[in-house]
Amino acid sequence: MALVARVRALLLPGSRLRGATLGRAANGGGAGARRALSHRVLVEADPAAGVAVVKFRNPPVNSLSLEMLTELGICLEKLENDKTVRGIVLTADRPGIFSAGLDLTEMCGRNPAHYAEFWKAVQELWLRLYQSNMALGAAINGTCPAGGCLLSLTCDYRILADNPKYTIGLNETQLGIFAPFWFKDTMVNTIGHRATERALQLGLLFTPAEALQVGLVDQVVPEDQVQSTALSVMSQWLAIPDHARQLTKTMMRKATVDQLLKHREADIQNFVSFISRDSIQKVLQVYLQKLRKKNH
Numbered sequence: 001m002a003l004v005a006r007v008r009a010l011l012l013p014g015s016r017l018r019g020a021t022l023g024r025a026a027n028g029g030g031a032g033a034r035r036a037l038s039h040r041v042l043v044e045a046d047p048a049a050g051v052a053v054v055k056f057r058n059p060p061v062n063s064l065s066l067e068m069l070t071e072l073g074i075c076l077e078k079l080e081n082d083k084t085v086r087g088i089v090l091t092a093d094r095p096g097i098f099s100a101g102l103d104l105t106e107m108c109g110r111n112p113a114h115y116a117e118f119w120k121a122v123q124e125l126w127l128r129l130y131q132s133n134m135a136l137g138a139a140i141n142g143t144c145p146a147g148g149c150l151l152s153l154t155c156d157y158r159i160l161a162d163n164p165k166y167t168i169g170l171n172e173t174q175l176g177i178f179a180p181f182w183f184k185d186t187m188v189n190t191i192g193h194r195a196t197e198r199a200l201q202l203g204l205l206f207t208p209a210e211a212l213q214v215g216l217v218d219q220v221v222p223e224d225q226v227q228s229t230a231l232s233v234m235s236q237w238l239a240i241p242d243h244a245r246q247l248t249k250t251m252m253r254k255a256t257v258d259q260l261l262k263h264r265e266a267d268i269q270n271f272v273s274f275i276s277r278d279s280i281q282k283v284l285q286v287y288l289q290k291l292r293k294k295n296h
C-alpha cells in the first residue's frame, strides 16, 4: 500500500492516529513550540533556529512498526514542506532506547502481502531520510540496534550518549537474518568497506567508545548533553548555504540511492521470499520468545 493509502487506513475509525493533531498546534508555534504531529512521533520546532527535534515515542522500545514508519514518514514530509525548517534532529522521547529497530512482529507469522507492504514502508522511510535536503542529526540517547542504527546512519552526523549500556550496530546476523544491500551501503558510506564487512558478518553492537573509534558516531557526550550537542552541531551545518550543502549531499549519496531505486521491486520480492522461509520464521520466533521470556 502506498504512503497515502496507508495514511487513509490509519485515519479509519478505530485507528489510534485518528484525531491526532497533524498541523501546527493551537498556540501557533514560536521558539521552542511543542507540536504533537501524531501519537508515536513528537515534534519540537524552533523556527528561529530553523530546526525541528523529532522524538520517537513508540513504547516500549520505539520499534519501527508499520504504523510507526507511516507516522514518521508523514511527519518528515510535513517538515520538508515547512519553509521554516532547515534541519532535523532525530532522538527518542525518553532516554534508554533510541529504537529497537524493525518491529519483529511485522516480520513473524504474517502473510506475503503484509511482508511486502512492510518492506516497502521501510524502503520509503530510508529513501525519504537518505535523500532529505535538510540537514539531519541523530541525538542517540539510548540503545540503537539494527533498523535503529540504520535510521541514525541516514543522518549527516550522530551524537551518542556516553553510557556503556547503549550499543549501536547492524546486528541482523545475530538474529539469523542479514542486512540487505542498502543497509550495507549506508554503513559502508559511513565507516568504510572493511569495517562494515567485519561489523555485518559478526553482527557487532558497538559500545560508545568502540562506535567512536570506528567512526560510526561523530561524538560521544555525557547523557544529559546529547540533544544540546546535536543542536549546536546542527548550527554548524546550517551555517553553510543550503544549496551548496544540498548539492554536495546529493552528489555523495546519489549512487547509493540509485541502486535501491533501480532494484526496489526485486528487493521487496527478495525480502518476502527470505522472510517467509520456515527456517527464518522459526529463528525469528525463537528470538522474540527469548525477548519476551525475560519479562514473564
Ligand SMILES: CCCCCC/C=C/CC(=O)SCCNC(=O)CCNC(=O)[C@H](O)C(C)(C)COP(=O)(O)OP(=O)(O)OC[C@H]1O[C@@H](n2cnc3c(N)ncnc32)[C@H](O)[C@@H]1OP(=O)(O)O
Pocket (backbone or CB within 6 Å): 060, 061, 063, 097, 099, 100, 101, 102, 103, 104, 105, 143, 145, 146, 147, 148, 171, 172, 175, 177, 178, 179, 180, 270, 271, 274, 275, 288, 291, 292, 293, 294, 295
Ligand atoms: C533480505 C533481508 C532480510 C532481513 C532484513 C531484516 C532486517 C531487520 C532489521 C531489524 O531491525 S530486526 C530487529 C533487531 N532488533 C533487535 O535485535 C533488538 C531486540 N530488542 C532488544 O534487544 C531489547 O528489547 C532492547 C532494545 C535492548 C530493550 O531491552 P529492554 O530490556 O528494555 O526491553 P525488553 O524487555 O527486551 O523489550 C520490551 C518488549 O518489547 C519487545 N521488543 C523488543 N524489541 C522488539 C522489536 N525489535 N520488535 C518487536 N518487539 C520488540 C520485547 O519482546 C518485549 O515484549 P514483551 O515482553 O513486553 O511482550
